[in-house]
Amino acid sequence: MAFIRTILVIFSTFAFYCTPALAAVGDDPLGSPMWTELRDRYLGNNAKVVFDSRVKVTGPKVAEDSMNVPVGIRIEGLDDIKRVLVIADLNPIIKVLEFSPRGATPALHFRMKLQQGSPVRALVQTGDGLWHAGGIWIDASGGGCTAPSVGRSAPDWTSTLGQVQAKVWETPQQSRVKLNIMHPMDTGLAPGIPAFYIERLSLQDETGREWMLLETFEPVSENPVFSFDFPGRTPPGLRLVGRDSGGNRIDAKVGQEVAQ
Secondary structure, three states, rough: OHHHHHHHHHHHHHHHHHHOOOOEOOOOOOOOOOOOOOOOHHHHOOOEEEEEEHHHHHHHHEEOOOOEEEEEEEOOOOEEEEEEEEEEEOOOOOEEEEEEEEEOEEEHHHHHHEOOEEEEEEEEEEOOOOOOEEEEEEEEEOOOOOOOHHHHHOOHHHOOOOOOOEEEEOOOEEEEEEEEEEOOOOOOOOOOOOOOEEEEEEEEOOOOOOEEEEEEOOOOOOEEEEEEEEOOOOOOOOEEEEOOOOEEEEEEEEOOOOOO
């Protein structure tokens, strides 16, 4: 019997270290006073949520520029991902963006505005309806959401509106696409400047198949930069198609320039 108990202890210990860290939602690991309210508002009162180490959020501990805070989202080891919601608990506009990987790797890098130090979270819904939460706390000097865009002060800013610059890094194993879209991404919180921002972006191949869908909101940084990863080479004839809150269309070929 003693031998059997020893084997069970060893097996239990092995299983603990080989299982991704999951914790039922109770005490928020980021200590946000807003978490419970935001969970109910964005996920629903009856949503099942776990804090999950497989949902990885990266960013600076302290943001040097509150209008351009780099954030990375990567989900590892989760299957059947339906949607990924990114929120900043203490921002005046909480919802930053939402994306659905539909063939692209479940990862996204971008820049956002922070009005003050805040938790930044990725909330991942899988096909079984469960939400998997990950996040970090980013300190910021503040003012990122209420300052006017820099580019809007240029007299010809409308002439470059919606223009897209693309770079592609390709290998047979994995590829990365980096896109820069010219747009002021006004939050509506700067005096005298109404909200004006990109609402939807879709990466599509030459057949019209959608590989990544994004819904973006006011806290995304001015002239947003997004990086996407693909398993293997990029799909042929890749295009970025989208629109902003003013009805302006975005339509650009991706992959003209391959970075060395």
